[in-house]
Amino acid sequence: MRAAQRIPLDFIATGLYFGKIPFAPGTWGTLPGIALLWLVADFPLWSKLLIAALLFYGGVLVCHRAQELYGRKDPSCVVIDEIAGVFFAGMWFAVSWPMLLAVFVLFRFFDILKPWPIRRLETLSDGWGVMADDMAAGAAAALVLVAVSLLL
Numbered sequence: 001m002r003a004a005q006r007i008p009l010d011f012i013a014t015g016l017y018f019g020k021i022p023f024a025p026g027t028w029g030t031l032p033g034i035a036l037l038w039l040v041a042d043f044p045l046w047s048k049l050l051i052a053a054l055l056f057y058g059g060v061l062v063c064h065r066a067q068e069l070y071g072r073k074d075p076s077c078v079v080i081d082e083i084a085g086v087f088f089a090g091m092w093f094a095v096s097w098p099m100l101l102a103v104f105v106l107f108r109f110f111d112i113l114k115p116w117p118i119r120r121l122e123t124l125s126d127g128w129g130v131m132a133d134d135m136a137a138g139a140a141a142a143l144v145l146v147a148v149s150l151l152l
Contacts, residue, residue, distance in 0.1 A: 029079020
């Protein structure tokens with residue numbers, strides 16, 4: 001792969017290089033997704049759905065190519081999956097700092113623990129497995145937030 005292809009791929013895959021932070025790259029890599037939620041807070045839901053779809057399908061391609069670039073499956077520096085997952089978790093709610101914190105914590109909880117069936121999605125081939133488990137973690141976080149908001 002030429003440098004002209006490697007550099008933008010690395011920049012996108014690592015979430016603006018947040019994934020290159022050596023300690024807890026997945027946690028750091030979630031922050032651009034939180035920032036994206038903040039930036040599109042006033043967008044209509046249909047546009048957030050479009051962004052989520054672009055992040056997911058684009059992420060599948062980016063993750064596939066990044067696995068080739070780094071020579072291993074699901075490299076820890078690749079965090080486009082965390083960005084897409086946390087965005088999906090939070091796009092359903094009005095943006096506030098407490099909500100963003102709750103989305104962040106719940107998403108990381110489900111992303112790290114990967115309860116059944118989330119862990120099973122990692123076995124999908126190529127970039128699909130890398131992205132699908134994080135989208136499922138985002139969906140689980142969103143469902144918990146919906147349940148809590150209904151109880152309150």
